[in-house]
Amino acid sequence: MVNKLPLNDEIAVAFSRTVDDSQNSSYRKPSHADLGDRIQRYNLQKGDPKLNGQKATIGKAKRIDAVLSWALEYNTEAGERFIYSLLSLIRASGGFREDSRNFIGREVIYNLQNSLRSEGVALEVDGTVTTLVLExxxxxxxxxxxxxxxxxxxxxxxxxxxxxxxxxxxxxxxxxxxxxxxxxxxxxxxxxxxxxxxxxxxxxxxxxxxxxxxxxxxxxxxxxxxxxxxxxxxxxxxxxxxxxxxxxxxxxxxxxxxxxxxxxxxxxxxxxxxxx
Incomplete structure (x- = not known):
């Protein structure tokens, strides 16, 4: 695994939930600006609704879901590198620490673990990833x-x-x-x-x-x-x-x-x- 994670429809949905503010009572990082920086870094702007005339109030979860849906159809390689970077960003923001205001939630982590496991990737509770030994x-x-x-x-x-x-x-x-x-x-x-x-x-x-x-x-x-x-x-x-x-x-x-x-x-x- 070299700076990327596998991407499919299930993983796209699971990743979109990692940035969903609606499941918490308060705002948490990463910000829209943080997400936008990485979307542009991996040349996924064509899939970004915030850069293509859609409502400025679109949530982060819907934004990431739209970007990853576009990547699955047009540039899977870029999408795989993007979610690896997004995972690193969430981990650095405290998203996998229960005592952090940016904690993404146990259920979100569990769903992400399951979706990645089916692609041979093990996600630990601290947000680190390793490859499963298939045997x-x-x-x-x-x-x-x-x-x-x-x-x-x-x-x-x-x-x-x-x-x-x-x-x-x-x-x-x-x-x-x-x-x-x-x-x-x-x-x-x-x-x-x-x-x-x-x-x-x-x-x-x-x-x-x-x-x-x-x-x-x-x-x-x-x-x-x-x-x-x-x-x-x-x-x-x-x-x-x-x-x-x-x-x-x-x-x-x-x-x-x-x-x-x-x-x-x-x-x-x-x-x-x-x-x-």
Missing amino acids: NLTDIELEKALENYVRRAKRGASDAALLTGTSKDLLEAVAAHVVTRLAGKYEQSNFPTLLGYAFYLVGFSTPDVKGDSQETARFEISMYELGCAVNNLRNKQGTGHGRPFLPMVTDQDAKAAIESMGVISEFLLVKLKSKL
């Missing part, structure tokens, strides 16, 4: 987290290529999850073997084993081979932080590889659900 999640929690990583990978988000908190990349984590759910245990093996076993368990074809459907065998084998090719581009010295691919891989190729990783992972997860 410690229940099967249902892990599956939901993987689906969210898949969604981000299909968008080309680089932080979804290697799952922070685990040494596995997204496709490897998904393959291991499939094997664990269908075979009862996951034993460490090389990536082609692991992916091939996951494909076999859900009934897909690989170069060595034909699956249930001969009509789609060529397509399934192509997906398997693409997964192995993407894995070969990985920076095997990485630990989940920094650039996930080898230095000679261009940004354009890396983005295509990440999106491919997301597509193949989704391909496996959807088939897994039909098997359970």
Whole structure:
């Protein structure tokens, strides 16, 4: 996680509540001016109702909700960096201290924790964030987290290529999850073997084993081979932080590889659900 947090509709709503004065009897920071500074810093002005002719009396919660809704549609990357900065601002203002006049409230914190957890992020009660170790999640929690990583990978988000908190990349984590759910245990093996076993368990074809459907065998084998090719581009010295691919891989190729990783992972997860 590098100066940004994942953003989706649920997280957007949860963040808008962190600046909602209406739930308190008195005004609290951050101010509209503070919010405006950060909105402009991350070039989100087009989504800001206060800068686009709407009522000057619009509340902070509605303002942030509008900005994040715009970011989700037009500039998710900027929105993710904005909410990371907003969280830091709220924390610095005492928003996570119960003895502070700027305390945002236990329920608001709880809702924000839940919305971030589904994206693999742990929010502590003091406002600090860490990444969840995915291996410690229940099967249902892990599956939901993987689906969210898949969604981000299909968008080309680089932080979804290697799952922070685990040494596995997204496709490897998904393959291991499939094997664990269908075979009862996951034993460490090389990536082609692991992916091939996951494909076999859900009934897909690989170069060595034909699956249930001969009509789609060529397509399934192509997906398997693409997964192995993407894995070969990985920076095997990485630990989940920094650039996930080898230095000679261009940004354009890396983005295509990440999106491919997301597509193949989704391909496996959807088939897994039909098997359970």
